[in-house]
Amino acid sequence: MSLTLDLTSAESRAAYRPAFSQKPSLVGMSRDEMANALGAAGVPERQRRMRVQQLWHWLYVRGVADFDEMRNVSKDLRAALATQFTIARPEIVEEQISNDGTRKWLLRFPPRGAGRPVEIETVYIPEEGRGTLCISSQVGCTLTCSFCHTGTQKLVRNLTSEEILAQLLIARDRLGDFPERDTPAGAIVPSEGRKVTNIVMMGMGEPLYNFEEVKKALLIAADGDGLSLSKRRITLSTSGLVPEIYRTGEEIGVMLAISLHAVRDDLRDMLVPINKKYPLKELMDACRAYPGLSNARRITFEYVMLRDVNDSLEDAKELVRLLRGIPAKINLIPFNPWPGSNYQCSEWETIEAFADYVNRAGYASPIRTPRGRDILAACGQLKSESERMRKSDRLALEAMMIAGHGED
Template structure:
């Protein structure tokens, strides 16, 4: 039975507030070390102390996981007061936390407005498995790609997430799972028996990560920093629907594992399922995959293939898939379609999926069938969506005018 935690009940909330400051103070989360040093210098920290202070704050943010400056016990009271007055490190608001009957957790997080706009909401999913725990992180509020099988694609793009908002999803998950030092795991939570609770992250949530390249890059490099969150780049996977010009940059500048949201082996069908294919057709996409930096049998590309009944699940499709991927070190994740309200598709029959997988396996490509997780709380692949909407221009201009008038009144 799925469970929704009532976060209006104070007993269910984290010990520290998760609501960001309302006065728009800049956050220290998501800054590179040089950016943090500049921010501290502007706050009056002497130049000769900057390297030490950045190291201290970095430790408290990303190793100890604090969300309140008062918990930084190795930082002087005077500096803590200065930091509190000028910056924030608060978590976003957790609007809702749902727990699937299979142990999958989904958080709906609300971020404060950026500029003139409303607060926005995104969904983040934790998938516990034997020996690992995977966090599925969102990169945008909504999406521009309108993939016909994906629930997120029915939500228009509202805005990109900033680096701190991307990282905040990881920090909140580690908070709620007791994955920071001296934090307790919730009673009854399904998590790996040993080691970290979040062992892997996948950029497979809401949005297209490569349409938010710079922010995603900064967040992932901080997540992989060995003196902080210290996630191995081999345990970070970025999934793209095929933004070809950014694929090489992903390998060169971020260096994480790559996944391709493929789903069809013919341009005509992929144009319908994944409309970005009209701009970057299969040949261009697969050429970019073959040229992906550091590609090898030890660093394979994952091709994601959702199984749609009577659409892309024939033996002929399996044969063409093997032909297309020839020469690319790869594995193929077969994803049983996860239904959502108004979807025009059905999931392929299990026998059809197994026959497809058997053929691909027999031809030298690992093709695991992904077990659907979190379907009962709409946390499965392709089911994520929030209610956030882009503000109409007239509403945005009215809000800007009100903000200006309010500022003048101060």
């Protein structure tokens, strides 16, 4: 049975619902940007490097969300910073916990300029020996991939580097993952060990349509003096924006995942419409040129299994041919149902036969265990609750699951 936590208590609002503010946030700034911001706030030039180092530690090692918690910063400076900047977290509207331990947070960010508050979803997937956080890069999506629930929501706007990093900070808050900090009010704290070990840019949106902000956020996440996630534990997933794939390898250097899903241009044009602009040959050329490829640093190709659409043995053979010469792993993803979808998940025997062929050809092809389906947290199911599911849609999804359309 899944669990939805009520985060509307006065105590929770105080911790996780700061008043919307137009003050700039220090979260998400590069070190140079932070130094310039401090300079504009009156911090003498000779102090800026030291102050940036202090702030960086408090924000990303200790995870504070209030200037008053920065104990080695003078009271006067803390007050001055608080009048001009914010480091507050966004509001957590809802937290859902799946029966398999997956957690999904609905987050509300304050308006930007003349815009309105926006909502996005972030998912944490606990596994043996690791915990993966699936982060969103946009509110909505422009790609309209026909099998993806997120793609049915129109793009509202890009997320800022602050908003991208805030998802990681909130997850660490809620999981008790920052050192020497009091447990946040109402948090469910895992028993032991660091919980968020990996992040994947596989949530709402196409990360490479928001390249600069994603780049800034991921470089901060990988910074060894802060959040300190290895670039080998950060994966950026794209549907195939070829020019930005080259830039990702050169300027960010994280692991790459490709939402492939089809091995013929005619079918991929329908499933992943960006293919019409960047067809398979161009995409494969960009993958072959990705820096640092080796058997230890492979590209992951994501392949959703759709019954009688892309799951034949001929598709498996063509997949092997298409990827020849690319150090690769193929994640086979059983299709996750959502109300209104025209697709069904492939039969389990078909998925296993597909995987066996690809494995025998020398490519690892694990079948991804669907996680969080009961809270719509599985791959392709995220959709901002600003477009909330009607009760009838939820009942329809439950009926589909009971009927066996979404069985593993």
